[in-house]
Amino acid sequence: MLPYFGEVYGNPATIYSAGAEARDAVDNAREYIADAVGADPDEIFFTSGGTEAGNWAIKGIASAAPDSRRHLLTTAIEHHAVLDPCKSLQRAGFDVEFIPVDSRGIVEPGWIAKRIRRETCLVSVMYANNEVGAIEPIEEIGTICREREAPFHTDAVQALGKLEIDVDRMGASLMSLSAHKLYGPKGVGALYVRRGTRIASLLEGGEQEKGRRAGTLNVPAIVGFHSAIKLAGLFGAAENERLTVLRDRLIEGIESGIPDAILMGPGEARLSNNVHFCFDGLEGESLLLALDQAGIYASAGSACTTGSVEPSHVLLAMRVPVQRARGALRLTLGASTTAEAVEYTIEKLREIVCNLRSLAR
Numbered sequence: 001m002l003p004y005f006g007e008v009y010g011n012p013a014t015i016y017s018a019g020a021e022a023r024d025a026v027d028n029a030r031e032y033i034a035d036a037v038g039a040d041p042d043e044i045f046f047t048s049g050g051t052e053a054g055n056w057a058i059k060g061i062a063s064a065a066p067d068s069r070r071h072l073l074t075t076a077i078e079h080h081a082v083l084d085p086c087k088s089l090q091r092a093g094f095d096v097e098f099i100p101v102d103s104r105g106i107v108e109p110g111w112i113a114k115r116i117r118r119e120t121c122l123v124s125v126m127y128a129n130n131e132v133g134a135i136e137p138i139e140e141i142g143t144i145c146r147e148r149e150a151p152f153h154t155d156a157v158q159a160l161g162k163l164e165i166d167v168d169r170m171g172a173s174l175m176s177l178s179a180h181k182l183y184g185p186k187g188v189g190a191l192y193v194r195r196g197t198r199i200a201s202l203l204e205g206g207e208q209e210k211g212r213r214a215g216t217l218n219v220p221a222i223v224g225f226h227s228a229i230k231l232a233g234l235f236g237a238a239e240n241e242r243l244t245v246l247r248d249r250l251i252e253g254i255e256s257g258i259p260d261a262i263l264m265g266p267g268e269a270r271l272s273n274n275v276h277f278c279f280d281g282l283e284g285e286s287l288l289l290a291l292d293q294a295g296i297y298a299s300a301g302s303a304c305t306t307g308s309v310e311p312s313h314v315l316l317a318m319r320v321p322v323q324r325a326r327g328a329l330r331l332t333l334g335a336s337t338t339a340e341a342v343e344y345t346i347e348k349l350r351e352i353v354c355n356l357r358s359l360a361r
């Protein structure tokens with residue numbers, strides 16, 4: 001990324017030659033990212049991240065839809081980047097339905113088939129859930145949407161680099177991506193828009209991104225996104241296997257060492273980096289503080305809403321009782337997680353839970 005902050009400073013949108021090198025870098029990134037997800041380069045639009053991509057998909061499709069199609073289907077476990085624009089459309093008079101999930105956090109495709117109708121302008125279902133790691137049956141849902149001719153958006157922010165992505169096989173008309181979940185820079189992502197999809201712009205202004213997403217491109221970040229996706233392609237499979245072994249050991253260590261620790265999310269269809277437990281009788285926040293003091297960085301649910309004491313909407317949608325949902329702890333594994341770190345975490349967590357429970361008595 002560094003040269004693009006300095007010597008290659010040209011604006012990729014300019015005609016003069018100083019912009020050419022930056023433009024080449026953006027074009028190369030677009031081609032690579034498109035190829036990685038089975039799309040064409042002209043179907044990839046760079047954004048400021050997953051939040052903008054999700055907002056654009058939801059609001060852009062809704063505002064381009066004819067008045068006869070004002071029904072949207074989504075799930076109750078989406079990230080706020082999808083959930084909140086759906087709620088704001090609901091307030092604006094759209095008919096928005098939030099499909100329930102089972103106790104593991106998995107959407108039943110039959111529900112989508114049942115609820116989809118001629119007026120449906122968009123179905124939006126995430127590929128993998130950021131809190132409990134549930135991997136959704138995206139291909140089945142995509143097939144239903146294709147058969148019923150409803151545009152289908154998937155938030156693949158958590159899936160990129162971990163799960164196979166092919167927009168054709170998934171039947172996706174739109175897909176949100178973000179670079180920082182695969183060690184790319186923060187503040188850059190993309191929206192895949194299948195050719196022929198009617199979508200209004202979210203950001204208006206300049207003619208960047210073929211006039212569909214205004215704003216000068218963040219060239220260094222796009223270059224970083226390109227590198228991150230390349231590295232994920234080279235090392236992703238081996239890294240996923242390594243993480244799966246560590247994840248399973250962490251789950252097993254917690255389940256066998258700590259009473260009343262309840263695993264949330266699916267046993268099988270689960271992201272390789274995700275561990276999520278609820279500890280009955282405890283508050284997630286106090287667990288986090290004690291873990292932080294032991295050098296373990298964890299989350300009480302969704303990191304983006306940390307600071308709020310509300311129980312997670314994902315756990316509530318999985319019908320976890322409110323009291324139990326308050327004792328939620330998400331441990332995310334990553335490139336720097338070692339087997340020793342996992343053993344240390346199991347040990348420390350056991351001590352911390354034991355101490356907190358004895359204080360609460």
Ligand code: PLP
Nearest residue numbers: 049050051079081130157158178
């Ligand atoms: N969607 C999901 C599933 C996420 O996990 C996140 C980030 O945590 C986002 C969307 C938002 O992406 P960004 O942080 O790039 O705005």
